[in-house]
Amino acid sequence: MTTDARLVPTSKLKPARGSTFHGVDMRKGWELPLAFVRVPDAYKYDTSKRSLEKAGKLAFHTPIQLTGKSMRIGETRLVEAKDGTWIKDSDVAIAVKPSELPSFAAKTKxxxxxxxxxxxxxxxxxxxxxxxxxxxxxxxxxxxxxxxxxxxxxxxxxxxxxxxxxxxxxxxxxxxxxxxxxxxxxxxxxxxxxxxxxxxxxxxxxxxxxxxxxxxxxxxxxxxxxxxxxxxxxxxxxxxxxxxxxxxxxxx
CATH class of the missing domain: 2.40.440.10 (L,D-transpeptidase catalytic domain-like)
Incomplete structure (x- = not known):
């Protein structure tokens, strides 16, 4: 039965269980900038030889603490994770603190x-x-x-x-x-x-x-x-x- 009291055959339905993804509590050790993996085939890289050498796969939606450093190798822009590895910025959604906060950002508002x-x-x-x-x-x-x-x-x-x-x-x-x-x-x-x-x-x-x-x-x-x-x-x-x-x- 639907919310307006109509009946729908179960054969016409499929469950939408919803994602288990969730963000991070910034009061528990996280700092800006940080990132979330947004593609299913992301990797972290070792760039010590100025090349992209895979250093491990990143699970979809994994949160990553960033250092704020970035670099380019060829046309690829990368951001540095806290563990010293690098990630393609196109593979992550990056949360940064604005360079200038709005005027209403005061006290505990x-x-x-x-x-x-x-x-x-x-x-x-x-x-x-x-x-x-x-x-x-x-x-x-x-x-x-x-x-x-x-x-x-x-x-x-x-x-x-x-x-x-x-x-x-x-x-x-x-x-x-x-x-x-x-x-x-x-x-x-x-x-x-x-x-x-x-x-x-x-x-x-x-x-x-x-x-x-x-x-x-x-x-x-x-x-x-x-x-x-x-x-x-x-x-x-x-x-x-x-x-x-x-x-x-x-x-x-």
Whole structure:
């Protein structure tokens, strides 16, 4: 039985168990810059001979502590891991601290930083990063959100939060209906942060414009942001009585 009481034959269904990927708690020894492997065939390399000699395979979505150093060998740009090996930057989604933080990053104010080029989301409390993960934003990258499947850019605030909700589209040639999408947080028109149990491609542009997170990360972000969800509520809207929504800062 679906959420609106319709019946669907089990023969027409398949399970979407959701990715087990999750980001890292920056309060437990991690520092920026760090990276997440975003391709299934990534390797770390020994560059001591100024050539790319494989020094071990990297598991998909593995988090890696970086030193901040980079180099080029031919046309290939590499970044250095803390263990002294090097990784192709095209194989990882890299989380870095902005050279200049926004003016609202003060004291313990919560805000979310999202980079479309890096495909990275970082939770901040003032100037301190507390959590980092890879996400999947709009599949058309830095295109015009009004004309393409790109994520809107700018500074917004979370408007409403839903433990689950139906997300659909009525655009010609772009019809979909997703029931019970978990951990949804709308911040601008139909754009939202939400779990995407139907794929595991975090670290690459993929969505119709929303910011896709793994189910584990989506719940973590949902529980961290404001307004807080009152006990036994299924959703909450930012207001004078419930509280102001957390800032969402999206940039290239």
């Amino acid at each position: 919560k805000w979310i930083d999202i980079s479309i080029l890096s495909q990275i989301l970082i939770l901040y409390e003032g100037t301190k990063p507390v959590f980092a993960t890879a996400v999947a934003t709009g599949r058309d990258g830095l295109g015009d959100p009004k004309k393409t499947y790109s994520t809107v850019r700018g500074t917004f605030k979370i408007r409403e939060k839903h433990v689950t909700t139906t997300m659909d589209s009525h655009e010609v040639g772009n019809k979909f209906e997703l029931r019970d999408v978990p951990w949804v947080q709308y911040f601008e028109a139909g754009y939202a942060l939400h779990a995407a149990p139907w794929h595991d491609e975090y670290g690459k542009p993929r969505s119709h414009g929303c910011i896709n997170l793994s189910p584990i990360d989506a719940r973590r972000v949902f529980m961290w942001t404001d307004p807080p969800l009152p006990t036994d509520w299924h959703g909450v809207q930012a207001s004078e009585s419930t509280g102001e929504g957390t800032v969402v800062h999206i940039h290239p």
